[in-house]
Amino acid sequence: MALLASLFFMWGFITVINNTLLPHLRSVFDLSYTQTxxxxxxxxxxxxxxxxxxxKLIERLGYQKSMVIGLLIMAAGALGMTLAASIPSYGVTLVxxxxxAxxxxxxxxxxxxxxAVVGKPETASSRLNLVQAMNSxxxxxxPMFGAYLILGRSKGGTAQGDVVLTQAERLADAQSVVLPYVLVAGVLVVLAVVIARFPLPAMGAATQRHNKEERKKHSLWNHRNLVFGIPAIFIYLIxxxxVANLFVNFVSQPDIANLTHEQAGNYLTFLWGGMMVGRFAGSAIMQKFDAGHVLAAFSIGAFLxxxxTVFTTGPIAMWSLILVGLFHSIMFPTIFTLGIKGLGPLTEEGSGLLIMxxxxxxxxxxxxWLADMYGLQTSFLLTAACELYVLFYALWGCKVTNALPDQHAQ
Structure with missing residues (x-):
């Protein structure tokens, strides 16, 4: 669990570097919000x-070797970002x-x-929220890492508001991503070596597929919690x-907080810090209260x-957007564990669909696109609508149907 927590930490770290990378690339390549x-x-x-x-790779090579391969793929991509910076190229950056990813x-x-399966099914949501807190x-x-090493070392990142860069300034700003991604690649390689040498326990029967004849007796689509859980994950991620990707641009606006992108990147830390606090708290709360009820309460808070955020201005709008991180905190791990509840030996297949x-x-x-057409602040009405689907899932969609016997990792 401790070793896996380090993986959750690293992929959370790398994913959120994008939140400071995006406003940086927007100025380097002079992108619209849609392109960003x-x-x-x-x-x-x-x-x-x-x-x-x-x-398929996990089924063929096993979990441990697949984790090592995943880390090395990430390291290769991180080094490739230095190539994208040296050109610089929007297309290579996307690749x-x-x-x-x-x-x-x-x-x-x-x-x-x-x-999810390494302990008791009743506390699966609590357990996944706990390790997801390390992700947070x-x-x-x-954001602090990105704000200091990317935005803080670039012309576009330290300028007040949006700025149009000269060609020379764009080339210079593009180089600021080289050092951060070299450091990230180095850490990923070290972590891959550690995991390759670590004796991870076998997953056991809990994640093994039924044989072909036995598998025909069961259907994933008979499980309501999974059927509605897949769109719940999809919609929650929107x-x-x-919120995370447009945060820097939003709080930088003159009628919100009037900050530089570098300063706004530092405030982004509070958004993700709220998610960490919420997951630690959620892990404790769900030891005593039903996970679905807790999810419903958090989704109402997020909607409000x-x-x-949409209908106010100034610091109130900024801090309300920061606060949504606290309410978003438990959503992914809780929806995930509610989605695979009662799947028994179908857990592996259900998990794959939820990750997809x-x-x-x-x-x-x-x-x-909404931000370009109707304004950045108005575009957050889409976020509010997403919270309502999560509320629907928490109140009705997550109810288990046709439950199969639970199995555990060995």
């Missing part, structure tokens, strides 16, 4: 493309971010179901990624603060 959010869409398309191949997908497919620790530190649904983050480009 397309960068993140490519990242999440990787989840859709790589999930099934990842499951390398896709490579990094594919490596993270492989880790996600392996680690999330492992944590990575997401909390990443909300989470939209998003309305405040992370591709919902790719539709953040829709919010980018």
């Amino acid at each position: 959010t397309l960068i993140e869409s490519v990242w999440f398309i990787a989840y859709f493309v790589a999930s099934i191949p990842s499951a 390398m971010l896709f490579v990094i 594919s490596g993270i997908t492989l880790l996600q497919v392996a680690a999330n179901p492992y944590v 620790a990575g997401t909390m530190l990443a 909300a989470e990624i939209g 603060v998003m309305l405040v 649904a992370i591709a919902g983050g790719a539709l953040v480009v829709v919010q980018g």
Whole structure:
């Protein structure tokens, strides 16, 4: 569990570097909001493309070797980002971010179901929230890392508001991503070596597929909690990624907080810090209260603060957007564990579909389009609508039907 927590930390860290990378690339390549959010869409398309191949690779090579391969793929993509910076090239940047995200997908497919089945089913949500808190620790530190080493070392990042750079300034700013990604690649290689040498326990029967004849007796689509859980993950990711990716641009606006991108990147730490605090708290709360009821309460809180964000200005709008991180905190791990509850030996297949649904983050480009058409602040109404579907899932969609006997990792 401790070793897996380090994986959760690293993929959270690398994912959130994008939140400071996006405003940086927007100024370097002079991108619209639609083009900027397309960068993140490519990242999440990787989840859709790589999930099934990842499951096949795990089935063929086992979990430990697959985790090592995933880390090395991420390291290769991180080094490729230095190539994208040296050109600089918008297209190469998209390709390398896709490579990094594919490596993270492989880790996600392996680690999330492992944590869910390694203990009692009743406390699966609590357990996954606990290790996801380490993911949030990575997401909390990443904005400071990105703000200092990327935005703080670039002309576009230290300028007040949006600035149009000269060609020379763009080339100079592009180079600021080299050092951060070299450091990240080095850490990933070290972690791959550690995991390759570590004696991980076998997953056991809990994640083994039925043989072909036995498998015909069961259908994943008979389980309501999974059927509605897949779109719940998909829709929730639109909300989470939209908030995180547009946060810096939003709070930098003159009528909100009037900050530089570097300063706004530091405030992003509070957003992800709220997610870490919420997951630690949620892990404790769900030891005593039903996970579905807790999810419902958090989704109502998220909906209300998003309305405040849309219909107010100044510091109130900024801090309400920061506060949504606290309410988003438990959503992914809780939806995931509620989605695979009662799947028994079908847990592996159900987990793969839920991880594939992370591709919902790719539709953040829709919010980018809304921001271009109707204004950045108005675009957060999409986020508010997403919270309502999570509330529906918590109140009704997560109810288990046709439950199969639970099995445990050995």
